[in-house]
Amino acid sequence: MIWDKNETLPEEENKQLQLDKLQYIVDYVYKRVPFYKKKLDKAGLKPSSIKTLNDLRLIPFTTKDDFRVNYPFGLFAVPLKQVVRIHSSSGTTGKPIVVGYTQRDVEVWKNLVARFIVAGGVTAEDIAQVSFGYGLFTGGFGLHYGLEKVGVTVIPISSGNTKRQVMLMKDYGVTVLIGTPSYVLHIADVMKNEGINPKRDLKLRVGLFGAEPWTENMRKRIEIELNIKAYDNYGLSEVIGPGVAGECSAQHGMHIFEDHFIAEIVDPKTGELLPEGECGELVLTTLTKEALPVLRYRTGDITRIYREKCSCGRTTIKMDKPIGRTDDMLIIRGVNIFPSQVEEVLCSIEGVSPHYQIVVDREGAMDVMEIWVEMTEKMFFDEMRKQRLLVERIRDELRSALGISVGVKLVEPGTVKRSEGKAKRVIDKRRI
Amino acid sequence: MCRIAQLSVFIENKKGRFAHVVQLLGEKDVNIRAMSLADTVDFGILRFVVDKPDVAYSILKENGLIVRKDEVLAMEVEDKPGGLAKLLQSITKQDLSVEYMYTFNNVLSGKAVMIFRFEDTVEAIERLKEIGVGLLPSDYFWGI
Ligand SMILES: [Zn+2]
Numbered sequence: 001m002i003w004d005k006n007e008t009l010p011e012e013e014n015k016q017l018q019l020d021k022l023q024y025i026v027d028y029v030y031k032r033v034p035f036y037k038k039k040l041d042k043a044g045l046k047p048s049s050i051k052t053l054n055d056l057r058l059i060p061f062t063t064k065d066d067f068r069v070n071y072p073f074g075l076f077a078v079p080l081k082q083v084v085r086i087h088s089s090s091g092t093t094g095k096p097i098v099v100g101y102t103q104r105d106v107e108v109w110k111n112l113v114a115r116f117i118v119a120g121g122v123t124a125e126d127i128a129q130v131s132f133g134y135g136l137f138t139g140g141f142g143l144h145y146g147l148e149k150v151g152v153t154v155i156p157i158s159s160g161n162t163k164r165q166v167m168l169m170k171d172y173g174v175t176v177l178i179g180t181p182s183y184v185l186h187i188a189d190v191m192k193n194e195g196i197n198p199k200r201d202l203k204l205r206v207g208l209f210g211a212e213p214w215t216e217n218m219r220k221r222i223e224i225e226l227n228i229k230a231y232d233n234y235g236l237s238e239v240i241g242p243g244v245a246g247e248c249s250a251q252h253g254m255h256i257f258e259d260h261f262i263a264e265i266v267d268p269k270t271g272e273l274l275p276e277g278e279c280g281e282l283v284l285t286t287l288t289k290e291a292l293p294v295l296r297y298r299t300g301d302i303t304r305i306y307r308e309k310c311s312c313g314r315t316t317i318k319m320d321k322p323i324g325r326t327d328d329m330l331i332i333r334g335v336n337i338f339p340s341q342v343e344e345v346l347c348s349i350e351g352v353s354p355h356y357q358i359v360v361d362r363e364g365a366m367d368v369m370e371i372w373v374e375m376t377e378k379m380f381f382d383e384m385r386k387q388r389l390l391v392e393r394i395r396d397e398l399r400s401a402l403g404i405s406v407g408v409k410l411v412e413p414g415t416v417k418r419s420e421g422k423a424k425r426v427i428d429k430r431r432i
Numbered sequence: 433m434c435r436i437a438q439l440s441v442f443i444e445n446k447k448g449r450f451a452h453v454v455q456l457l458g459e460k461d462v463n464i465r466a467m468s469l470a471d472t473v474d475f476g477i478l479r480f481v482v483d484k485p486d487v488a489y490s491i492l493k494e495n496g497l498i499v500r501k502d503e504v505l506a507m508e509v510e511d512k513p514g515g516l517a518k519l520l521q522s523i524t525k526q527d528l529s530v531e532y533m534y535t536f537n538n539v540l541s542g543k544a545v546m547i548f549r550f551e552d553t554v555e556a557i558e559r560l561k562e563i564g565v566g567l568l569p570s571d572y573f574w575g576i
Contacts, residue, residue, distance in 0.1 A: 377500060
């Protein structure tokens with residue numbers, strides 16, 4: 001099912017619509033947000049300077065730092081009286097990023113989330129368990145309202161207490177699971193320990209996962225272990241939350257909801273605009289938000305965008321699963337490495353656990369990278385020779401995928417720290 | 433029946449992990465009869481034969497450890513000079529490949545016992561029986 005007819009607009013019609021909205025939103029923020037007025041004035045631009053979609057590139061970027069400097073409400077374009085909801089993301093250091101929604105923003109948001117929910121084949125007949133954390137994080141409430149909009153029965157269980165998650169899934173006949181991929185894998189582990197066989201004991205059929213980068217191998221693994229179809233979706237609080245893009249039944253890239261967001265890809269180092277199809281940092285401009293529009297926001301996510309004819313009938317531009325974040329990008333001996341590449345390799349080796357941690361350190365002038373892999377029974381041998389062979393195999397495959405040699409260390413389960421279902425993948429001791 | 437249950441546990445090579453495993457078993461009155469540790473800089477594989485293998489297996493699993501159960505064979509070493517050498521020779525002659533082995537001293541009988549992990553246990557049992565090597569019964573370690 002396709003939720004909104006704007007998802008199937010011919011490309012030219014879509015571009016005209018985007019231009020009209022872009023001109024409107026630039027004028028809107030210029031008049032309402034001193035930060036943008038200053039920024040445009042400094043760049044010698046007026047709202048009337050935006051004559052074509054190509055003129056977007058003239059506008060300076062907005063960054064996470066701009067959110068911090070204008071903390072808490074400095075980037076809002078409406079008085080707080082019109083803001084009906086606040087969300088924020090926990091910054092790793094210092095102040096959080098604060099975002100706000102008007103009544104109309106909330107309505108738009110629900111409908112955007114509804115788009116990818118129905119794109120995954122979910123209908124009002126389904127029962128969905130939302131294992132995203134509820135609260136300031138946009139994931140829980142974002143999915144919750146979208147699911148209700150579609151008419152799905154929602155179980156707002158939030159994250160944590162995994163045994164109970166599994167029990168409710170079984171007892172309530174849950175058909176749709178929502179969560180972060182790493183937490184979902186943890187749920188699958190707990191199911192195994194509890195002796196639950198998804199195929200036999202559960203009615204689960206679809207998973208809508210997001211809020212952190214994951215790989216194609218991880219998808220396959222989740223699909224097999226939980227006996228479901230797993231779909232990816234993309235979003236971030238600064239832009240709206242979940243609902244920027246989502247996968248359809250083709251499971252081949254996420255459709256970006258172009259009538260609400262303009263996507264660009266830039267070189268993460270130079271900020272130079274890259275042509276469609278090239279890999280770089282995703283930059284998003286909101287076209288319809290009232291409380292907190294953003295112009296050319298540097299998402300920090302590394303991906304590519306491209307147009308292709310899709311079997312689902314949607315005509316919008318697509319994006320790949322982000323392969324990582326600019327902040328996660330590790331430069332080891334001059335080579336760019338993303339944690340997702342490590343994950344891809346681990347998931348491709350039979351029996352090897354997807355729970356890992358990357359530890360980077362400096363020995364003398366040399367960067368060293370060690371991958372800690374949590375042990376599972378499937379990868380444990382009583383013979384040292386076989387155990388070492390496995391370690392060597394992991395090391396060899398990592399070397400050929402990453403292009404540099406890394407150390408591999410097997411660790412006991414539970415070693416990799418997980419918080420709110422998100423695993424902390426990288427420990428970079430070079431910065432400490 | 434001569435197959436003996438052996439448990440193996442994965443432990444990281446850091447302080448207290450070995451003691452932790454031993455303590456868990458001790459708390460539940462499980463006696464370790466024979467034990468061998470193979471280790472590297474990072475991790476170790478602790479293998480042992482106990483008097484209550486099923487109890488031991490569940491305790492270790494419940495405590496989140498990585499455990500596996502395998503079958504090993506045990507035989508007494510003749511109590512005279514060259515006894516072990518003779519035993520090893522007969523095994524080599526049979527072309528059986530040994531993954532690893534370790535010893536156990538039965539204080540009651542005063543005899544030394546060798547525990548063998550063969551690559552192919554079924555084949556090893558057949559061949560050893562053919563040449564008359566006495567294999568100790570499955571419950572040998574239970575009542576000592
Ligand atoms: Zn599609």
